[in-house]
Amino acid sequence: MIFPASKLNEIFNDISVIKGLFSCFGDFGVGKTTFAIQTGLNSLIPQKSILYIYTKPELPIEKIKNISESYTTSLTPKLMENLKLIKIIDFKELFKASFNFEFLLLNGRKSEKNPINLIIIDSLTDLYKINLNPTKKEQNVKLNYQLHHLLANLKYLNKKYELEILLINESSKDTKNGILEEISSGGAVMDYWITYSLKIERTEILNRRKLILFQPNQQIPLEFELDMTKNGFDDVSKIK
Numbered sequence: 738m739i740f741p742a743s744k745l746n747e748i749f750n751d752i753s754v755i756k757g758l759f760s761c762f763g764d765f766g767v768g769k770t771t772f773a774i775q776t777g778l779n780s781l782i783p784q785k786s787i788l789y790i791y792t793k794p795e796l797p798i799e800k801i802k803n804i805s806e807s808y809t810t811s812l813t814p815k816l817m818e819n820l821k822l823i824k825i826i827d828f829k830e831l832f833k834a835s836f837n838f839e840f841l842l843l844n845g846r847k848s849e850k851n852p853i854n855l856i857i858i859d860s861l862t863d864l865y866k867i868n869l870n871p872t873k874k875e876q877n878v879k880l881n882y883q884l885h886h887l888l889a890n891l892k893y894l895n896k897k898y899e900l901e902i903l904l905i906n907e908s909s910k911d912t913k914n915g916i917l918e919e920i921s922s923g924g925a926v927m928d929y930w931i932t933y934s935l936k937i938e939r940t941e942i943l944n945r946r947k948l949i950l951f952q953p954n955q956q957i958p959l960e961f962e963l964d965m966t967k968n969g970f971d972d973v974s975k976i977k
Contacts, residue, residue, distance in 0.1 A: 738855060738901050739779035741772060741970040742948065744961045745935075754899040757932025757953075758891055762906035762921040767937045768946060768965055769905045770797055773859045774804050775969045776903060777820060778812060785854040786819045786845065788838075792831065792864050796824055807968035819851055828864035832883045835890040842898050856891070859905040862922035866907060881926055888930035904931070945973070 738755060740746055749755055763769055774797065777787050791797065801822075805812050825831045838856065845852030868880055894900045907922045921927050921934060934951040940962065950959040963970045 738776055738903060741775035741779060742961070742963055743972050744948075744959065745950065748950070748952075748959070755901050755933070757895060758888065758902045758904060758930055759933045759935070760904045760906055760921060760927065760931045761935045761937065762908050763937035764908050764919065764939070767939060768970065769937060770800065770859055771804070771965070771969050772937065773857050773903060773905050774801055777855070777857055778805055778808065780855055780901075781812065781816050781819055783816060783819070784851060786821055786851040787855045787857065788841070788853050789820060789822045790831070790834075790856070790858045791822065791824050792826055792858070792860055794824075794826060796822060798822075803967065804969045821853075826864070828868050828880070828883070831858075831861075831864055832887050835887045838890065838894055839898075842894065842900065853900065855901045855903065856894075857903045857905070860907055861887075861904045862906045862927070866909075866922055884923060884926050885930075888926070892930055908936075946970070 738749070738759070740749075761769055761772055773789075777789055778801075780787060801820075805817070825834060842853055862884075865880060865884055869877055871877075891902050891904075895902050906927065908919050909922045909924070911918055911920045911924065919936070919938075921931070921936075932953060936949040936951070938947045938949070940947050944965040945962055946965060947960060947962050952959070962973050964973050
């Protein structure tokens with residue numbers, strides 16, 4: 738993956754494939770989909786495909802178009818064909834689809850025609866949250882099981898096929914040690930499976946965002962800022 742942030746790319750510069758699941762989460766409207774689209778466009782190469790699964794009613798066609806226009810001649814129509822955009826708006830459908838990802842990978846590799854090397858799900862926990870019901874404990878237990886199994890499928894594919902995974906997630910509130918904190922939706926289930934977690938926050942500057950990266954074996958998270966422009970995220974240092 739090539740992120741729209743030099744700080745992240747410096748960290749993963751020497752890693753050909755990110756091992757483990759990479760999650761990006763934050764409040765509504767902070768730019769999670771913009772981050773996902775830019776990462777997808779940055780990561781496009783002629784010999785590989787990207788599967789972008791979108792879970793909201795309207796596909797972000799205009800946003801993809803606006804962001805891609807800033808790439809000038811680097812994103813040719815032929816290369817853009819490698820970005821496979823799919824809409825799934827039901828959690829059960831997404832859960833079932835996760836069992837077919839391996840067949841898609843194998844078929845692509847057998848045919849040697851642009852096999853998938855990155856899956857982006859935007860957003861995973863959005864559909865999960867819609868189905869949660871505080872009055873239906875049995876249904877919630879089943880949903881948690883399905884979320885566990887879905888994430889396990891993705892972790893397996895990442896490890897066996899060196900398939901990179903980017904998961905966009907909504908945020909929720911939780912109280913820890915008497916302090917209300919913003920965490921990724923899915924709570925302990927997500928914490929168990931996610932390797933890298935990136936939080937996007939608003940700042941006092943309207944079009945600036947703070948990003949916080951939580952990494953394995955790192956007690957102090959990495960914090961940095963990006964600016965939001967009409968073409969997506971950009972390093973603060975580049976804005977004049």
